Structures are given as C-alpha cells and as structure tokens.
Amino acid sequence: MLTLGKAFVEGNxxxxxxxxxxxxxxxxxxxxxxxxxxxxxxxxxxxxMPFSEKTRRALLDNNVEYLYVSADxxxxxxxxIEIHIRDIIxxxxxxxxxxxxxxxxxxxxxxxxxxxxxxxxGNIERGMSLVEAxxxxxxxxxxxxxxxxxxxxxxxxxxxHSVNVCAYTITLAQFVGIDNPDELKxxxxxxxxxxxxxxxxxxxxxxxxxxxxxxxxxxxxxHPQWGLEIILKTDMIPRESHYPIVQHHERxxxxxxxxxxxxxxxxxxxxxxxxxxxxxxxxxxRPYRAAKDSFYALKEMYDDKDAFDKELLEQFTRMMxxxxxxx
Numbered sequence: 001m002l003t004l005g006k007a008f009v010e011g012n013x014x015x016x017x018x019x020x021x022x023x024x025x026x027x028x029x030x031x032x033x034x035x036x037x038x039x040x041x042x043x044x045x046x047x048x049m050p051f052s053e054k055t056r057r058a059l060l061d062n063n064v065e066y067l068y069v070s071a072d073x074x075x076x077x078x079x080x081i082e083i084h085i086r087d088i089i090x091x092x093x094x095x096x097x098x099x100x101x102x103x104x105x106x107x108x109x110x111x112x113x114x115x116x117x118x119x120x121x122g123n124i125e126r127g128m129s130l131v132e133a134x135x136x137x138x139x140x141x142x143x144x145x146x147x148x149x150x151x152x153x154x155x156x157x158x159x160x161h162s163v164n165v166c167a168y169t170i171t172l173a174q175f176v177g178i179d180n181p182d183e184l185k186x187x188x189x190x191x192x193x194x195x196x197x198x199x200x201x202x203x204x205x206x207x208x209x210x211x212x213x214x215x216x217x218x219x220x221x222x223h224p225q226w227g228l229e230i231i232l233k234t235d236m237i238p239r240e241s242h243y244p245i246v247q248h249h250e251r252x253x254x255x256x257x258x259x260x261x262x263x264x265x266x267x268x269x270x271x272x273x274x275x276x277x278x279x280x281x282x283x284x285x286r287p288y289r290a291a292k293d294s295f296y297a298l299k300e301m302y303d304d305k306d307a308f309d310k311e312l313l314e315q316f317t318r319m320m321x322x323x324x325x326x327x
Contacts, residue, residue: 017066019101025051030080103148118231165277190241195248198223202219252266263309
C-alpha cells in the first residue's frame with residue numbers, strides 16, 4: 001500500500017508528469033512528489049526526503065509509472081535531472097524511449113534559461129553538459145536518433161528549434177565520420193546556440209503571421225552577427241563554436257548573410273548546422289504555414305542550387321532515408 005499525504009491538488013493544469021524511471025535510487029529530492037488517485041493529485045512524498053529502493057518498489061507494486069511535480073517543484077526537478085542525466089542515459093534498465101524523452105524535455109527547459117542569460121557561467125556549463133549527454137546518448141544506441149525524431153516538437157519556437165538543430169547536427173556529424181568527442185562537443189554547442197542572436201529581434205517581428213517588410217527582414221538578418229557579439233562577451237565558449245552562430249545563414253554560392261561568404265570561407269561546422277537549421281525550419285509548423293514533409297523539404301534544398309555543401313546534403317539525405325528504411 002502507498003502511504004499518502006493529506007495534501008490534495010485539484011486539476012492538473014499546474015502539475016507535470018515525470019517518469020518514475022527518471023528518479024535515481026538513494027538521491028535526495030528537493031521537490032514534492034504527487035500521485036494521481038482517481039481524478040485528484042495527492043501528496044506522496046515531501047521534499048528533502050531520499051528516494052530509496054523501497055520507495056521505488058512500493059510504487060511499482062501499485063502500478064505507478066508516473067509521478068507528478070507542481071509548478072513550484074518544476075525548477076527543482078529540472079536541476080535534479082540535469083545533475084543525473086548521464087546516469088539516466090547510461091542506465092540500461094531505463095527504456096530507450098524514456099531516456100530519449102527525458103533528454104529532450106531537459107534540453108527544452110534548459111535552452112530557455114540559456115537564451116535568457118547566454119553568457120552566465122552556470123548556464124554555459126549546463127549547455128555543455130547537455131551537449132555531452134546528447135553525444136553520449138547518440139553513441140550508446142543506433143536507435144537514439146530515430147527515437148529523438150519521434151519526440152521532437154514540430155511546432156516551431158526558437159527553443160525547440162535550437163534543440164532540434166543540435167540533435168540533427170550531432171547525428172549528421174557522426175554520420176559523416178566526425179567521432180572525436182571534443183570536436184562533437186564544440187560543434188554541438190555551436191548548434192545549440194546558433195540562434196541566440198534572435199533574442200534581440202522584437203517579438204512582434206518574430207511571431208508575425210504575415211509577410212515581413214524589407215525593414216523587418218533586415219532586422220532578422222542581423223541575428224547571426226548579434227549572436228556572435230553576445231557570445232564574445234564570454235571566453236568560456238570555444239572559438240570553434242562561434243562559427244555556426246555567425247555563419248549558419250551563409251550559402252556556398254555567396255547568397256547568404258551576414259557577410260555573403262562563399263564555400264571556401266565557410267567553416268565546416270557552419271555548413272553542417274546550415275543544413276540542420278533549414279531542414280528543421282521547413283519541417284516544423286509556423287503560424288503562417290504548415291510543416292513540409294521531409295521529402296519536399298529536401299527537394300527544395302536540392303533545388304536551391306549551390307546553397308548547401310553538396311556532399312553534406314547528400315549525406316544528410318542518406319541519414320534521413322536510413323531512419324525511414326529502418327522503421
């Protein structure tokens with residue numbers, strides 16, 4: 001039998017479900033845990049109590065797979081997961097799908113903090129740790145990227161887009177033979193932060209439903225340079241990570257921005273992120289248009305002659321085709 005507290009919460013608008021598998025044995029939880037009883041949410045375990053094997057077993061014996069945290073407890077849970085994410089990813093008793101969901105949800109929450117204060121030392125360290133966890137997850141399982149595709153948010157926001165682009169980038173890099181962990185980390189961090197300059201674009205422009213004016217387009221096209229200026233305020237981010245931030249809109253033929261660079265002057269990291277960036281933008285839903293099917297998105301990218309590195313685009317196409325063939 002579960003021992004329940006007396007505190008009840010009506011409704012679930014302020015409660016977030018969390019997987020029981022995300023909680024580590026013999027760790028201290030600084031957030032309350034709730035269980036669902038009929039249509040009510042009941043306090044099961046108060047904060048600052050260790051989570052033991054006995055506790056986990058009692059929950060499993062009562063067929064409890066998900067617990068709930070309140071709005072006040074979400075930050076505590078988020079920090080807890082970030083601390084233990086590597087342990088979760090390396091735990092073979094946790095299902096592959098659950099590991100992927102936990103990693104993706106953690107990334108979505110972290111990127112909000114990272115974009116609010118991108119030069120804060122703690123946020124940069126958290127971002128680096130997340131990239132390392134993503135690489136680790138990808139290297140551990142051949143199914144990692146396929147599972148990530150299933151949970152990716154396809155309604156566009158700057159935050160989900162940044163997480164998606166990071167996942168595409170790391171997978172493509174590994175697919176083309178980049179396997180040095182340090183190199184993958186620098187590339188992944190650049191991908192995660194590639195759109196950080198968008199925080200300086202007015203909300204009214206970014207979320208506009210109709211076509212942009214010439215002036216609005218000029219403002220948006222400043223975001224790569226703004227992103228670089230933001231990142232240059234700290235020396236914690238490796239120089240190699242700067243390139244995707246400032247160059248992800250450059251194009252092989254010189255038609256991109258902000259500096260109209262041509263192929264020979266574009267860093268290899270930027271070429272990978274450029275493909276991931278455009279593909280994710282095209283295949284996610286925007287307020288003014290529906291998401292494109294992967295086939296048609298890739299076709300448009302091929303039709304945009306000389307915009308992308310031909311070999312990388314072909315490899316990306318093979319990578320995406322492999323995911324569909326393996327379904």
